[in-house]
């Protein structure tokens with residue numbers, strides 16, 4: 001994962017700005033990960049400060065391959081407010097599968113931001129990088145994350161590998177950006193108002 005630095009594009013959605021994650025986001029990422037609600041379904045060194053900081057520093061400095069990495073999310077209305085991130089990296093940093101993932105600060109949840117931010121990253125995976133498939137291994141109890149995967153057009157393909165029971169979702173290129181777009185449009189026409197969302 002170490003090596004040359006790759007330049008990642010930024011993205012813009014209706015409400016959000018995504019830019020490559022940098023050390024400027026370090027403190028906000030640490031604080032987000034330390035929230036037990038955020039880390040509920042994610043194994044990691046979140047409560048070992050030294051290990052957590054090393055892990056995060058290494059991840060921010062890593063080169064995952066051309067066009068792959070982490071994007072920090074900011075609201076257009078408050079571009080200095082870190083909301084969370086989207087990743088597109090080799091699974092567990094190793095591969096060979098490429099995974100997409102999402103993590104939001106607790107304060108940002110309940111607004112549909114993860115699906116909105118993941119959509120241009122999925123498009124990037126297929127249209128720019130030409131990947132055939134992206135996956136997401138999601139804890140079976142992580143209902144919000146399972147829903148995000150469905151909402152961007154991913155499909156359940158079976159049990160994933162991992163320390164905990166997880167479901168593997170996949171999106172393939174032939175069904176990729178167009179499918180994600182249709183899924184978002186369909187979902188947004190039927191979505192409940194923000195105040196009625198489950199949290």
Ligand SMILES: CC(C)(COP(=O)(O)OP(=O)(O)OC[C@H]1O[C@@H](n2cnc3c(N)ncnc32)[C@H](O)[C@@H]1OP(=O)(O)O)[C@@H](O)C(=O)NCCC(=O)NCCS
Pocket residue numbers: 037038039041042101102103104105108109110111112113114115137138139142143144145147148151187191192197198199
């Ligand atoms: C997963 C995560 C990014 C989703 O955040 P979000 O974009 O704010 O998601 P929302 O709260 O808008 O919920 C997304 C969907 O899940 C649904 N949902 C949320 N919580 C739910 C629950 N407990 N049960 C059932 N559905 C739920 C919402 O109603 C919404 O459905 P919709 O798209 O049909 O409206 C966020 O919960 C998070 O950061 N979790 C911690 C990190 C994490 O677990 N990341 C994923 C690792 S695989």
